[in-house]
Amino acid sequence: MKANRTVRDFEVALMHLLEKSSFEKITVDQICEEALLHRSSFYRYFHDKYDLLEQTLGAWVARVIDQTATENDLIEALVTRIEESRVIFSNLANGGMRSSYSAELVGMIAEILLDRRETTSQNTIVVALKVSPNPEMLAYVLSGAIMGAFYWWQENNYHVPKEEVVAFIKRSVHALIQ
Numbered sequence: 001m002k003a004n005r006t007v008r009d010f011e012v013a014l015m016h017l018l019e020k021s022s023f024e025k026i027t028v029d030q031i032c033e034e035a036l037l038h039r040s041s042f043y044r045y046f047h048d049k050y051d052l053l054e055q056t057l058g059a060w061v062a063r064v065i066d067q068t069a070t071e072n073d074l075i076e077a078l079v080t081r082i083e084e085s086r087v088i089f090s091n092l093a094n095g096g097m098r099s100s101y102s103a104e105l106v107g108m109i110a111e112i113l114l115d116r117r118e119t120t121s122q123n124t125i126v127v128a129l130k131v132s133p134n135p136e137m138l139a140y141v142l143s144g145a146i147m148g149a150f151y152w153w154q155e156n157n158y159h160v161p162k163e164e165v166v167a168f169i170k171r172s173v174h175a176l177i178q
Contacts, residue, residue: 007045009035011056014049018088023053050104053092058112065116071124071177075146075169082150083162093154106147110139128177138176145172 013035017026028049032039046052064081068074082089092105114136117129125142132138149169153160 006037006041007055009037010042010045010052011059013037014052014056015088018091020091022091023049054108054111057108058115061109061112062116065119065121065123065126068123071173072170074123074125075173076166078146079162079166079169082153083158086154086158089150090154093151106140106143109143109147110136113139113143124177125173142173142176145169145176 010031013031014026017030017034026049028039028042031049031052032042035042042052046055060081061078064077065074068077113125113129116123116126117135119126121127129135129138146169149165149172153165
C-alpha cells in the first residue's frame, strides 16, 4: 500500500505508543487518539492493529532495504536501528520467543522479505529469495534466525556489543543463503 499522510499518521502514532507500552496492551482507540484521527479512518486503511503493525514494519524494513546495497549493510542497518529503538522493539517482543506473538512477528517479517522479491534490489537476501526453489521457507528461516538473534540480544539486556551481534547475524544469514 502506498503510504499517504493518514497512513503515516497511524504508523507514527503506533510507534509513539510502542515507546510507552507493549503492543498487546495498545488498542485501536489509543492509536486513533494518538494520531488525532477517527476510528472510521483507521478501518478505511487497516483491518486491525496487527495489519497496521505489519504495514508499519513493512515500510520500515523496505526503507532499510532500499538504503542498503548488500546483506552486510542491511544487517548492520537493522541492528543499528533496533539498538536505537530498544524500547519499541522490547515492547514489540514483550514475552520473548515464548510469546505466541513472536511467531506472528517472524511471519510478518518473512512476508515483508518475500514482498521485496518484486523489487529490482540486488541485495543478496532479495536475490537469494528470487532464485530459491522454496522462497517462502527461506524467508521464514531467515526471519526466524534474525529475530532469534534480536530476542537473544534483548534477553541479555543488550550487554553484548552491537558489532558481535552484527557479525553473528552476518555469518548466520550468509550460511543460510548459500
